[in-house]
Amino acid sequence: MTGRVALPVVHRAMVASLATNIRQGGTSAQCWKYDLSQDRSLGGSVRIGQSQGSFLTHRSTNLLRPAAAAISVEQDDVNTYLPKGDMWSVHKFGGTCMGTPQRIQSVADIVLSDSSERKLVIVSAMSKVTDMMYNLVHKAQSRDDSYMIALEEVFEKHMAAAKDLLDGEDLASFLSQLHSDVSSLRAMLSAIYIAGHATESFSDFVVGHGELWSAQMLSYAIKKSGAPCSWMDTREVLVVKPSGPNQVDPDYLESEKRLQKWFSRQPAEIIVATGFIASTAENIPTTLKRDGSDFSAAIIGSLVRARQVTIWTDVDGVFSADPRKGLSFSEAVILSTLSYQEAWEMSYFGANVLHPRTIIPVMKDNIPIVIRNMFNISAPGTMICRQPANDNGDLDACVKSFATIDNLALVNVEGTGMAGVPGTSSAIFSVVKDVGANVIMISQASSEHSICFAVPEKEVAAVSAALHVRFREALAAGRLSKVEVINGCSILAVVGLRMASTPGVSAMLFDALAKANINVRAIAQGCSEYNITVVLKQEDCVRALRAAHSRFFLSKTTLAVGIIGPGLIGGTLLNQLKDQAAVLKENMNIDLRVIGITGSSTMLLSDTGIDLTQWKELLRKEAEPADLANFVRHMSDNHVFPNKVLVDCTADTSVASHYYDWLKKGIHVITPNKKANSGPLDRYLKLRTLQRASYTHYFYEATVGAGLPIISTLRGLLETGDKILRIEGIFSGTLSYIFNNFEGTRTFSNVVAEAKEAGYTEPDPRDDLSGTDVARKVIILARESGLTLELSDIPVKSLVPEALASCSSADEFMQKLPSFDEDWAKQRSEAEAAGEVLRYVGVVDAVNQKGQVELRRYKRDHPFAQLSGSDNIIAFTTSRYKEQPLIVRGPGAGAEVTAGGVFCDMLRLASSLGAPS
Ligand SMILES: NC(=O)C1=CN([C@@H]2O[C@H](COP(=O)(O)OP(=O)(O)OC[C@H]3O[C@@H](n4cnc5c(N)ncnc54)[C@H](O)[C@@H]3O)[C@@H](O)[C@H]2O)C=CC1
Ligand SMILES: N[C@@H](CC=O)C(=O)O
Numbered sequence: 001m002t003g004r005v006a007l008p009v010v011h012r013a014m015v016a017s018l019a020t021n022i023r024q025g026g027t028s029a030q031c032w033k034y035d036l037s038q039d040r041s042l043g044g045s046v047r048i049g050q051s052q053g054s055f056l057t058h059r060s061t062n063l064l065r066p067a068a069a070a071i072s073v074e075q076d077d078v079n080t081y082l083p084k085g086d087m088w089s090v091h092k093f094g095g096t097c098m099g100t101p102q103r104i105q106s107v108a109d110i111v112l113s114d115s116s117e118r119k120l121v122i123v124s125a126m127s128k129v130t131d132m133m134y135n136l137v138h139k140a141q142s143r144d145d146s147y148m149i150a151l152e153e154v155f156e157k158h159m160a161a162a163k164d165l166l167d168g169e170d171l172a173s174f175l176s177q178l179h180s181d182v183s184s185l186r187a188m189l190s191a192i193y194i195a196g197h198a199t200e201s202f203s204d205f206v207v208g209h210g211e212l213w214s215a216q217m218l219s220y221a222i223k224k225s226g227a228p229c230s231w232m233d234t235r236e237v238l239v240v241k242p243s244g245p246n247q248v249d250p251d252y253l254e255s256e257k258r259l260q261k262w263f264s265r266q267p268a269e270i271i272v273a274t275g276f277i278a279s280t281a282e283n284i285p286t287t288l289k290r291d292g293s294d295f296s297a298a299i300i301g302s303l304v305r306a307r308q309v310t311i312w313t314d315v316d317g318v319f320s321a322d323p324r325k326g327l328s329f330s331e332a333v334i335l336s337t338l339s340y341q342e343a344w345e346m347s348y349f350g351a352n353v354l355h356p357r358t359i360i361p362v363m364k365d366n367i368p369i370v371i372r373n374m375f376n377i378s379a380p381g382t383m384i385c386r387q388p389a390n391d392n393g394d395l396d397a398c399v400k401s402f403a404t405i406d407n408l409a410l411v412n413v414e415g416t417g418m419a420g421v422p423g424t425s426s427a428i429f430s431v432v433k434d435v436g437a438n439v440i441m442i443s444q445a446s447s448e449h450s451i452c453f454a455v456p457e458k459e460v461a462a463v464s465a466a467l468h469v470r471f472r473e474a475l476a477a478g479r480l481s482k483v484e485v486i487n488g489c490s491i492l493a494v495v496g497l498r499m500a501s502t503p504g505v506s507a508m509l510f511d512a513l514a515k516a517n518i519n520v521r522a523i524a525q526g527c528s529e530y531n532i533t534v535v536l537k538q539e540d541c542v543r544a545l546r547a548a549h550s551r552f553f554l555s556k557t558t559l560a561v562g563i564i565g566p567g568l569i570g571g572t573l574l575n576q577l578k579d580q581a582a583v584l585k586e587n588m589n590i591d592l593r594v595i596g597i598t599g600s601s602t603m604l605l606s607d608t609g610i611d612l613t614q615w616k617e618l619l620r621k622e623a624e625p626a627d628l629a630n631f632v633r634h635m636s637d638n639h640v641f642p643n644k645v646l647v648d649c650t651a652d653t654s655v656a657s658h659y660y661d662w663l664k665k666g667i668h669v670i671t672p673n674k675k676a677n678s679g680p681l682d683r684y685l686k687l688r689t690l691q692r693a694s695y696t697h698y699f700y701e702a703t704v705g706a707g708l709p710i711i712s713t714l715r716g717l718l719e720t721g722d723k724i725l726r727i728e729g730i731f732s733g734t735l736s737y738i739f740n741n742f743e744g745t746r747t748f749s750n751v752v753a754e755a756k757e758a759g760y761t762e763p764d765p766r767d768d769l770s771g772t773d774v775a776r777k778v779i780i781l782a783r784e785s786g787l788t789l790e791l792s793d794i795p796v797k798s799l800v801p802e803a804l805a806s807c808s809s810a811d812e813f814m815q816k817l818p819s820f821d822e823d824w825a826k827q828r829s830e831a832e833a834a835g836e837v838l839r840y841v842g843v844v845d846a847v848n849q850k851g852q853v854e855l856r857r858y859k860r861d862h863p864f865a866q867l868s869g870s871d872n873i874i875a876f877t878t879s880r881y882k883e884q885p886l887i888v889r890g891p892g893a894g895a896e897v898t899a900g901g902v903f904c905d906m907l908r909l910a911s912s913l914g915a916p917s
């Protein structure tokens with residue numbers, strides 16, 4: 001048979017001559033260029049010329065027809081006209097992507113932004129339309145005449161969408177087609193109504209209109225931008241044959257022939273094709289059944305040997321575990337790559353990947369499938385391909401996903417008589433088969449003394465009864481000791497290529513389960529290397545999933561953080577964490593998740609991380625009554641995160657008294673609260689002994705000099721063998737501020753109020769003025785240096801007037817303080833008269849094993865007289881720093897610097913846990 005085709009087999013000479021003709025004739029200014037180098041298909045592809053020089057001005061393949069019209073070829077040669085290979089990219093947009101006219105326009109924009117030479121776009125019907133169409137059929141065959149109204153709704157929906165999206169001639173021709181299709185449907189539905197029955201092909205014919213309309217609308221929307229685009233009714237192209245209940249197989253040969261024929265008539269660069277629908281070899285309309293449009297995309301991708309098939313959807317890609325089954329969306333991870341087999345394995349477990357059937361057509365040609373989110377174009381999506389590029393053999397990369405199956409029962413058949421007796425397992429499983437139960441996993445130890453297998457719980461009674469009947473004699477004779485049923489089981493399956501052949505993977509899995517205190521009832525690992533399955537108690541399943549998932553998918557330096565005391569320092573810390581979290585994650589692989597915040601009256605808990613942009617609001621609105629024991633339990637019961645830290649930002653002695661227990665539970669502790677380290681010596685020593693014997697960390701840099709590196713400097717000196725002789729300085733930001741500013745005519749009480757306002761004071765400023773806060777710091781440094789002093793060993797000069805020591809509140813104290821201003825003014829003038837200033841200092845005298853805190857007068861040129869603001873100055877005199885002390889100076893109080901010091905401790909912790917430095 002002879003036919004006319006657009007793009008015959010040509011060679012370079014022909015192209016050159018065609019091009020010359022056009023140039024010379026200057027006719028339609030169209031040309032095409034033959035590019036053998038690009039061709040990987042049937043002996044040569046035709047590439048439509050890019051605009052090149054003066055004579056190549058149009059890329060529309062439709063315009064090639066006149067040039068090609070003179071060439072006739074045999075129809076059998078038709079397969080040489082469809083270019084195949086890398087120039088094609090295939091996109092598939094599901095119903096949600098096509099849900100509204102705006103979305104259809106976005107789809108058009110995405111297609112247009114793909115720079116591939118040729119694009120094949122498969123679309124589903126607009127969202128809900130397929131259901132509406134099935135409903136029409138259902139109503140008609142049930143003789144419910146409201147099908148007419150329902151058909152009208154379908155019509156209205158598409159008319160409204162088209163009016164929004166299109167205009168002019170495009171709109172007119174779409175609407176005229178829509179009108180005519182709806183009239184045909186009306187006739188068809190009326191026939192179904194009369195017959196009270198719809199054949200499968202009638203029903204498929206009706207339902208497929210959703211795709212016909214959405215494809216046409218998208219094609220017009222793309223054409224609006226001037227791009228050459230045709231739409232394809234895939235019933236003319238895709239040929240399938242039934243292969244089982246609700247299942248069809250593509251006829252690749254016939255489909256390819258038809259596609260080539262179609263293409264020879266309409267060789268557009270962009271083709272919008274209907275997903276889901278197809279026809280039989282006898283041209284009867286049918287559908288590709290479940291997940292039909294994905295299947296269409298994969299088949300068509302294979303027919304054109306596409307570079308890639310992109311499935312556009314509304315999620316960022318394939319999740320490492322189903323976020324609806326135990327994990328939250330923030331826990332589940334989007335996988336960047338998956339092998340075909342992994343995707344296959346995952347879909348068995350109900351993961352929202354592709355139906356296994358969808359993978360087969362592309363798998364044979366190694367065409368990658370990429371799942372992407374059309375509502376988040378910046379997300380790269382998940383690529384499913386033969387050998388993922390990042391599969392470099394490290395332990396974490398071996399595991400791709402986790403899945404669970406609930407409502408199972410284990411059957412355990414046990415006995416010494418089973419060993420070495422051929423046919424035992426065959427007998428067991430033929431019994432299971434006879435009762436029609438589905439075996440989900442099997443495990444048999446090599447000693448052959450027991451075989452266990454999992455079946456759905458609802459089938460286990462029948463299985464057990466049948467096994468008892470079948471093995472009655474063996475049980476009676478003792479060859480079998482028991483047929484046992486363990487109800488309430490779940491499966492946790494771990495999927496990953498090469499997992500089973502990489503040492504250490506199962507160790508990591510079982511270690512994670514052990515740490516979460518989960519008992520594993522049975523294990524199965526096939527040789528397929530894709531799956532390790534463990535059976536556990538159903539009630540443990542979610543915990544197991546989270547523990548195992550976090551072990552493989554979280555950064556090793558993920559820290560679950562509990563903040564106690566969201567006051568000035570705690571609150572500032574939370575804000576700093578909020579601002580810096582993303583940077584830490586990106587640059588240092590440190591993932592900080594605040595999973596709890598507790599104040600004295602309310603607490604806020606989260607399993608996976610509180611949204612820090614609104615922690616204050618959440619703490620106000622969604623909090624529960626504070627309960628420190630529950631708060632700590634929430635931390636220790638969390639099995640998602642491998643490392644946990646409690647940050648005590650209170651000034652509370654009772655909170656500090658729990659550090660020992662927390663460290664014992666394996667929870668790290670960080671604090672600016674001085675109470676633990678300056679409290680009773682025996683408790684302090686016990687705490688430090690525990691800390692040093694365990695790998696649980698305790699950091700408290702901000703207890704002295706706020707964010708200044710005081711504790712770390714001292715530790716550095718001590719740990720490198722230096723000997724501390726004396727530590728002396730101004731340790732109180734509040735008192736430093738007060739005496740730096742208590743000058744001229746200013747009153748003492750005013751300056752104290754300013755220090756409080758600036759956030760330098762303790763919650764009760766009397767702790768500062770009494771010298772207790774400085775004494776605590778002296779004790780902390782003394783103990784750090786190896787001295788065994790109690791707070792009561794430090795003589796302190798209190799600045800709190802005796803009469804105010806018993807005030808019931810800090811407010812009352814502040815109100816009464818002005819009555820002592822005159823006394824202070826007097827002390828100041830005396831010092832001034834001597835050319836001196838007042839400074840409140842602390843001393844650790846390591847040589848004489850004592851500490852001291854007092855108000856001293858210094859000459860105006862003394863370094864301690866040179867300070868400003870809330871400056872602390874700390875001088876370390878040591879064996880190495882004997883002539884000149886090592887001095888640290890800077891603001892030693894205030895919200896930002898103190899919270900910064902606490903934050904620094906958190907990073908110190910992360911670094912101890914292995915974060916990059
Ligand atoms: N303000 C500063 O410049 C510095 C402060 N620090 C220390 O930081 C800690 C916090 O100080 P600020 O934030 O200024 O005090 P703050 O009074 O503003 O905040 C403390 C918070 O802890 C809460 N809280 C008290 N007892 C609690 C309990 N049992 N459970 C839960 N929450 C409780 C309070 O309600 C308040 O929200 C103190 O230990 C202080 O010594 C350390 C260095 C410098
Ligand atoms: N109130 C303290 C805060 C730091 O510890 C001070 O004033 O230094």
Ligand code: NA
Nearest residue numbers: 701704706708
């Ligand atoms: Na410090």
